[in-house]
Amino acid sequence: RKEVEQDPGPFNVPEGATVAFNCTYSNSASQSFFWYRQDCRKEPKLLMSVYSSGNEDGRFTAQLNRASQYISLLIRDSKLSDSATYLCVVNAPDTGRRALTFGSGTRLQVQP
Amino acid sequence: NAGVTQTPKFRILKIGQSMTLQCTQDMNHNYMYWYRQDPGMGLKLIYYSVGAGITDKGEVPNGYNVSRSTTEDFPLRLELAAPSQTSVYFCASSYTLDSGTGELFFGEGSRLTVL
Numbered sequence: 001r002k003e004v005e006q007d008p009g010p011f012n013v014p015e016g017a018t019v020a021f022n023c024t025y026s027n028s029a030s031q032s033f034f035w036y037r038q039d040c041r042k043e044p045k046l047l048m049s050v051y052s053s054g055n056e057d058g059r060f061t062a063q064l065n066r067a068s069q070y071i072s073l074l075i076r077d078s079k080l081s082d083s084a085t086y087l088c089v090v091n092a093p094d095t096g097r098r099a100l101t102f103g104s105g106t107r108l109q110v111q112p
Numbered sequence: 113n114a115g116v117t118q119t120p121k122f123r124i125l126k127i128g129q130s131m132t133l134q135c136t137q138d139m140n141h142n143y144m145y146w147y148r149q150d151p152g153m154g155l156k157l158i159y160y161s162v163g164a165g166i167t168d169k170g171e172v173p174n175g176y177n178v179s180r181s182t183t184e185d186f187p188l189r190l191e192l193a194a195p196s197q198t199s200v201y202f203c204a205s206s207y208t209l210d211s212g213t214g215e216l217f218f219g220e221g222s223r224l225t226v227l
Binding site: 004008034036042043044045046087099100101102103104105 | 152218
C-alpha cells in the first residue's frame with residue numbers, strides 16, 4: 001500500500017463549481033498534513049496546512065479524519081486559476097525520516 | 113531573498129557520465145532535501161539533511177550522493193548516469209518540520225535527461 005494515495009483525476013469542472021479531493025495515508029503515526037499546489041512544470045508550493053479541527057482559507061477548506069486516515073480539500077467557487085495539481089503531503093515520524101511524503105497528486109482543470 | 117536556487121535548470125547527459133546538481137538557500141534553514149519527480153508521479157525523497165555535516169538517505173538514494181558542508185549548500189551528485197535517472201529534480205529547504213509548522217520551500221527544479 002502506498003504511504004499516501006490520491007485519485008489522479010483529472011477533475012474537469014466548470015467555473016464556479018465546488019470540487020473536493022480526498023487523500024488517504026497509511027501511517028497512523030503521521031501528525032503533520034499539508035496540501036501543496038503544483039502548476040504545470042513548476043515547483044510545488046504550500047497551499048495550506050491541515051489541522052485536526054479542520055481549517056479554512058478563503059475558498060479552500062481542509063479536513064482531517066484521523067480515524068479513517070484521510071484528509072480532504074474542498075474548493076468552492078472554482079476559478080480558472082485554480083487549475084493545477086494538488087499534492088497531499090504527510091510526515092512519517094516513526095520512520096526516523098525527518099522529511100515529508102508526497103502523494104502523486106490530483107489534477108484539477110477548471111473550464112470556462 | 114532569492115530563496116532556494118538550483119542549477120542547472122536543464123541538462124542532457126550520456127549514459128555513464130557524472131554531474132552535480134547545485135542547490136543553495138539563503139533563508140538559514142536547517143533542513144534541506146532532494147526530491148525527484150517522474151512524469152505523473154509524486155515526489156520521491158532521494159536524500160535529506162538536518163544540518164551542516166549531517167545527511168541521510170531517503171526512499172530512492174541509489175545512484176546518488178550528497179554532502180552538506182555549509183548550511184546554505186546541498187549539492188546532489190549523480191555518478192554513472194543511467195536512463196532511469198531521467199527526471200525532474202527538486203531541491204527544498206525548511207526551518208523545521210516539527211509540530212506540523214514546517215513549510216517546504218522548493219527550487220524551480222532541474223530537468224535531467226540521460227540518453
